[in-house]
Amino acid sequence: MSSTDTHHDLVDEHIVEEARRIYPKKVDGHFRHIKWGIQFATLAIYYFLPFVRWHRGPDAPSQAVLVDFPHRRFYFFFIEIWPQEVYYLTGLLIIAALTLFLMNAVAGRIWCGYMCPQTVWTDFYMTTERWIEGDARDRIKLDNGPWTLEKIRKKIAKHFVWILIAWWTGGVWVLYFADAPTLVYKLATLQPGVGEAYLWIGILTFTTYVFAGWMREKVCLHACPWPRIQAALTDEYALNVTYRYDRGEPRMSAKAATAARAHGAAAGDCVDCGQCVAVCPTGVDIRKGAQLGCIQCGLCIDACDSVMEKLHRPTRLIGYDTEMNLKRRECGEAPIYKPLRVRTVFYAVLILAIGGFMLVTLATRDDMHVNVLHDRNPLAVRLKDGGVRNGYTLRFSNKKPDVRRFTLSVAGVPGAQTEVVGVPPDAKGQVTIEVGADQTREARVLLSTHGAPAAKGQTPIVFTVTDAETGVATEVKDVFITP
Ligand code: SF4
Ligand code: SF4
Numbered sequence: 001m002s003s004t005d006t007h008h009d010l011v012d013e014h015i016v017e018e019a020r021r022i023y024p025k026k027v028d029g030h031f032r033h034i035k036w037g038i039q040f041a042t043l044a045i046y047y048f049l050p051f052v053r054w055h056r057g058p059d060a061p062s063q064a065v066l067v068d069f070p071h072r073r074f075y076f077f078f079i080e081i082w083p084q085e086v087y088y089l090t091g092l093l094i095i096a097a098l099t100l101f102l103m104n105a106v107a108g109r110i111w112c113g114y115m116c117p118q119t120v121w122t123d124f125y126m127t128t129e130r131w132i133e134g135d136a137r138d139r140i141k142l143d144n145g146p147w148t149l150e151k152i153r154k155k156i157a158k159h160f161v162w163i164l165i166a167w168w169t170g171g172v173w174v175l176y177f178a179d180a181p182t183l184v185y186k187l188a189t190l191q192p193g194v195g196e197a198y199l200w201i202g203i204l205t206f207t208t209y210v211f212a213g214w215m216r217e218k219v220c221l222h223a224c225p226w227p228r229i230q231a232a233l234t235d236e237y238a239l240n241v242t243y244r245y246d247r248g249e250p251r252m253s254a255k256a257a258t259a260a261r262a263h264g265a266a267a268g269d270c271v272d273c274g275q276c277v278a279v280c281p282t283g284v285d286i287r288k289g290a291q292l293g294c295i296q297c298g299l300c301i302d303a304c305d306s307v308m309e310k311l312h313r314p315t316r317l318i319g320y321d322t323e324m325n326l327k328r329r330e331c332g333e334a335p336i337y338k339p340l341r342v343r344t345v346f347y348a349v350l351i352l353a354i355g356g357f358m359l360v361t362l363a364t365r366d367d368m369h370v371n372v373l374h375d376r377n378p379l380a381v382r383l384k385d386g387g388v389r390n391g392y393t394l395r396f397s398n399k400k401p402d403v404r405r406f407t408l409s410v411a412g413v414p415g416a417q418t419e420v421v422g423v424p425p426d427a428k429g430q431v432t433i434e435v436g437a438d439q440t441r442e443a444r445v446l447l448s449t450h451g452a453p454a455a456k457g458q459t460p461i462v463f464t465v466t467d468a469e470t471g472v473a474t475e476v477k478d479v480f481i482t483p
Helices: 004-014 031-053 087-109 111-113 117-132 134-143 148-175 178-188 195-215 217-223 226-231 256-263 301-311 323-330 342-364
Strands: 066-068 074-078 078-079 241-245 318-321 366-372 386-397 406-409 417-420 432-435 439-449 457-467 473-482
Touching: 031 111, 031 117, 031 148, 031 178, 031 301, 087 111, 087 226, 087 342, 111 117, 111 226, 117 134, 117 148, 117 195, 117 217, 148 178, 148 195, 178 195, 195 217, 241 323, 301 318, 366 406, 366 457, 366 473, 386 406, 386 432, 386 457, 386 473, 406 417, 406 439, 406 473, 432 439
Parallel strands: none
Antiparallel strands: 066 074, 074 078, 241 318, 366 386, 386 439, 406 432, 406 457, 417 439, 457 473
16 A cells, blocks of 8 residues: 555544544554553453452451441451541542552553543443444444434444443442342342432442443543643653654655655654544544643554554654653754652652551551540539549440450549449459450440549549450540549
């Protein structure tokens, strides 16, 4: 094929945007393969993770990832987060934000282009659309054509598949909040008590269908704040999908470029075929420079590379490059790459430090916990014998998958008597509180001085809770109030 033929052939296929609707053309290549891989992996994780089992003992759920609202727990494989440890989730959110910043500092919006759920599902929907209605040219023809039986059949098939995917996506979402096999059985057999799950499936089905099927790039362009945030965070050393003006311009047809070169005149490599725009899922012409609409998916690189290969010109006329290199090339200087910069090192160190701290504290955290709440009203009660009584509510947490027995002692007020309401002391006067596996238990504790007047005001006291089997103890402080 001659260069001229190639150019005309490609210009004929210049399919960009029609009636404000984008019809991205199919493309193959290096970055498309990476996108396939990431899409497959992320969808597989999302759809199958609720069915992965993780044994935690007879009385604990065996689902690897579970948000257990009724029992106020979050399970993630070997990690179990209790409500009072919600700071771990805060830490995870901070790590996620820093990872986004790091990705942005290294390679722009690669999150948007490859990993964002909006991108992944939109790409999934576009693939099914292409499978049913054909590539861009066929879809434009179909949409602009009359309502024939063929068109009705294809439209019904497409929306049926889209709703099916949306329904399955919403269905899987609720499985993260209950035992997946049990909930699937209950939903499938229309058992009572799962109305809330049906509601969430309905909401997620609707949002997936609308966002991935109808709104697509409009979510990235108009609804998502990340493009604006990342535009403020980026610098001239971050890799971004970039058109190399120094190589591409002056653009002209392949035939004109060959003639110009034969006469020693300047001719760019861009043949203005529009393939980079035709494959773009957001309808961006990257040759106009960096734009908010570009999600950095790299598909225009694949499109242009295949054009360059056909024209026997070097590839990567469009490629991941930095703003700094654009300027350097204009001045005839060699490109430089600086992935290690103050900001990238700073983000990486912060991620490692926070992640490492969380791992160490998770690995060494107590498997028992106690907190105390002093009675508010009344703060103290004067007894008939002249003594004083204070009341407390103690909450014991047993984070082990076995039943445990805890003994309780109180220090700080000499001669004071401890009574746990509803738990009689043994022959030695020792109170033992039993707490079920992976559970909490509340106990009312009364601390009384009899006869002898206690010092007025607040006296610091310490509750010591000891595991009766292992002897491991934990303490919690409060005060004894004498009016
Ligand atoms: S940059 Fe590449 S794909 Fe885009 S118009 Fe020029 S030659 Fe064609
Ligand atoms: S311009 Fe290129 S990298 Fe940017 S969104 Fe379009 S195809 Fe993807």
